[in-house]
Amino acid sequence: MHDIHVIDPVSRIEGHAKITLHLDGEGQVEDARFHITEFRGFEEFCRGRLLAEMPGLTARTCGICPVSHLLASAKATEQVMAVRIPPAATRLRRMANLGQIVQSHSLSFFHLSAPDLLLGMESDPARRNVFGLMQAEPDVVRQGIGLRRYGQEVIAAVTGQRIHGTGIVAGGVAEPLTTDARDTLRAGLDEALAAARNTLELSFGLLDRFAEELETFGTFPSMYLAHGRPDGLWEHYDGTLTVIDADGGVIAAGLDPADYREVLGEAASSDSYLKVPYWKAALRDDDPRTAMYRVGPLARINIAERFGTPLADAGLAALRERVGRIASSSFLYHHARVLEVLAGLELIGELLDHPEITDTHVRAHAEPNLRRGVGASEAPRGTLFHDYEVDANGVVTGVNLVIATGQNELAMNRTIRDIAARYVTGPELTDGMLNRIEAGIRSYDPCLSCSTHALGQMPMVVELVDQEGVTIDERRRT
Amino acid sequence: MSPREPRATVPVTIDGQEVDAVEGETILSLARRVGVPIPTLCYLDGLSVHGGCRLCSVEVDGDPRLRLACATPVWQDMDIRTSTWDLQEHRRRIIELLFAEGNHICATCVSSGACELQDLAATNRVDHIHYELSYADEGVDASHPKYVLDRDRCVKCTRCVRVCAEVEGASVWEIAERGGGSRLVAEMDVPWGEASSCTWCGKCVLVCPTGALSFKGRGVGEMRHDAEVVAFLSRARNEGEWVNRTDEEVPS
Numbered sequence A: 001m002h003d004i005h006v007i008d009p010v011s012r013i014e015g016h017a018k019i020t021l022h023l024d025g026e027g028q029v030e031d032a033r034f035h036i037t038e039f040r041g042f043e044e045f046c047r048g049r050l051l052a053e054m055p056g057l058t059a060r061t062c063g064i065c066p067v068s069h070l071l072a073s074a075k076a077t078e079q080v081m082a083v084r085i086p087p088a089a090t091r092l093r094r095m096a097n098l099g100q101i102v103q104s105h106s107l108s109f110f111h112l113s114a115p116d117l118l119l120g121m122e123s124d125p126a127r128r129n130v131f132g133l134m135q136a137e138p139d140v141v142r143q144g145i146g147l148r149r150y151g152q153e154v155i156a157a158v159t160g161q162r163i164h165g166t167g168i169v170a171g172g173v174a175e176p177l178t179t180d181a182r183d184t185l186r187a188g189l190d191e192a193l194a195a196a197r198n199t200l201e202l203s204f205g206l207l208d209r210f211a212e213e214l215e216t217f218g219t220f221p222s223m224y225l226a227h228g229r230p231d232g233l234w235e236h237y238d239g240t241l242t243v244i245d246a247d248g249g250v251i252a253a254g255l256d257p258a259d260y261r262e263v264l265g266e267a268a269s270s271d272s273y274l275k276v277p278y279w280k281a282a283l284r285d286d287d288p289r290t291a292m293y294r295v296g297p298l299a300r301i302n303i304a305e306r307f308g309t310p311l312a313d314a315g316l317a318a319l320r321e322r323v324g325r326i327a328s329s330s331f332l333y334h335h336a337r338v339l340e341v342l343a344g345l346e347l348i349g350e351l352l353d354h355p356e357i358t359d360t361h362v363r364a365h366a367e368p369n370l371r372r373g374v375g376a377s378e379a380p381r382g383t384l385f386h387d388y389e390v391d392a393n394g395v396v397t398g399v400n401l402v403i404a405t406g407q408n409e410l411a412m413n414r415t416i417r418d419i420a421a422r423y424v425t426g427p428e429l430t431d432g433m434l435n436r437i438e439a440g441i442r443s444y445d446p447c448l449s450c451s452t453h454a455l456g457q458m459p460m461v462v463e464l465v466d467q468e469g470v471t472i473d474e475r476r477r478t
Numbered sequence B: 001m002s003p004r005e006p007r008a009t010v011p012v013t014i015d016g017q018e019v020d021a022v023e024g025e026t027i028l029s030l031a032r033r034v035g036v037p038i039p040t041l042c043y044l045d046g047l048s049v050h051g052g053c054r055l056c057s058v059e060v061d062g063d064p065r066l067r068l069a070c071a072t073p074v075w076q077d078m079d080i081r082t083s084t085w086d087l088q089e090h091r092r093r094i095i096e097l098l099f100a101e102g103n104h105i106c107a108t109c110v111s112s113g114a115c116e117l118q119d120l121a122a123t124n125r126v127d128h129i130h131y132e133l134s135y136a137d138e139g140v141d142a143s144h145p146k147y148v149l150d151r152d153r154c155v156k157c158t159r160c161v162r163v164c165a166e167v168e169g170a171s172v173w174e175i176a177e178r179g180g181g182s183r184l185v186a187e188m189d190v191p192w193g194e195a196s197s198c199t200w201c202g203k204c205v206l207v208c209p210t211g212a213l214s215f216k217g218r219g220v221g222e223m224r225h226d227a228e229v230v231a232f233l234s235r236a237r238n239e240g241e242w243v244n245r246t247d248e249e250v251p252s
């Protein structure tokens, strides 16, 4: 009988998860699965509600990246209404999304991953957390906290301090940016930029220290999908999709996100609540793993030629000098996040300086004019799709969400398998080994409650299944 | 009777405070005039008294029953208590029952931040619901081009019924059935969009205390009501006082 190690729970990942390692007869890792076991019912919850309520409703799918859902949802409602929103609203939304990228990436890098990266994966687990890091590297942590706060301030300036912060609405944004808010953000920008530059330097240094991880953390060929622009600039909010192959060759460009169903398949997974998207055209032998693509920071920096801002572009050039044009190791998700934080801040600066950023015309009004609409944008973790169908009265009759973490599931499984194959050599799982696997997953920064559209969390169930598919053990955590 | 003609007063005690009440006025009107807060829900200035929610219940010395402040005229030497522990508990139970009966999820409601039920829960310190929730799920009536009815958020205060009948004169709304099965219906229970008597005036939407009636196109937390419109209209009609409301916020 094959041995199966179950690592439970994956700490420091927002949400709950289960991992199963399947060993072959020789005790070698044969397969790895990252299971999502949360309740899913979000689509049900939205059916029967009014179109205009969708941004506010879907933002509550996920406390982790509500701004991303607000944006994708609002864009979907505008497709249904068939309206274009005022330019000032677009600018404010872009700014909010950049704020979200800055705050989310800062959380991922400093709070969740830096303990491993700076203290070492073999270090004392009791101290390998943000508190231990605070003692060892107080300046680093302080900069991380400052960056995250700045991102949150940008979001708050756009979405407002309303009870539920739903300032991004169908047709635009609810309130214009005040000159006070603009000036406050402007005043805090230089400090944030300085922190981001320091972080980039720090992160670049880590590439040498973690040369081995660079090789083993999900270094495999895959396709990449993200929003892309004809001029090659990095895009995070709007436009069309680009898909490239493992070497950077363009597979598709100028794809309308509304056509996602034509190009993306969604495989049901028996041991996960996530639907597993894959690139249809690449599917071989009905195995979605043959059609795997990655989304998120790594995909975005691979697809973009450049950011279009000086500091981040210098950082991107240095990275390419080091690893080549295409960054294929999932370990580089971390560095890609740091680059995006820096670019995000530079672009926020440009938006704040735009003469019409405080323009008061920020909302378009319209009735539902079409029966279906798809909205897509780049969440911090990757491309997010909201797809709504409505009836003649504007009542939602169908909802489909395609979420970054779901799109990265195949790559996460592959990453876990590769890491495990290298570090799991006997029947004993050491702490450093387990933590490496966890760190491999963490490089994707999965947002589990979000990716499974959870209303709440079900107690975790850990199952051991033998090769015949028979459950040989089960543990429950309440 | 002209409103400016002086009316006789009677001595009354309210929460230990001795005050002069105007003969014939209700306990609620007295309390508001002297600054004693009494929670209300179905009552609305400018509409007839319904006396259905019972949130305004007060104790009167020597009277074994609770009295409705909105519907009970004062009498000489009346001794009123408005916020004893029993009354506070009584009100909390009523509010909890309203929450349990409908489907009130503030985080996803258009009226969050401008909802009288939400305010009542906050000011009466209702922090959890002791009753089994019904998870009402009747769905929305979005058949009207301008407005939406979500019956799962209706507290059956009948404000919309009264404003439509008494102020607009259209009588679109009625409460059908009784007790737990009662529900707000348009005309003979037709979809709102098919109610030919509806004049699209929107007064029902303005006076609704919850998210049950809202303007179409409003997102979560974006609905703003304006129940004062009724007091304004009744003042204007009855007293010829067309007070300019430009200093108040009038929802678009």
Ligand code: SF4
Binding pocket: B153, B154, B155, B156, B157, B158, B159, B160, B161, B184, B204, B207, B208, B209, B210, B212, B213
């Ligand atoms: S719809 Fe609103 S105003 Fe009408 S009875 Fe229900 S809660 Fe009262």
Ligand code: FES
Binding pocket: B039, B040, B041, B042, B043, B050, B051, B052, B053, B054, B055, B056, B057, B068, B069, B070, B071
């Ligand atoms: S306010 Fe008096 S019974 Fe409703």
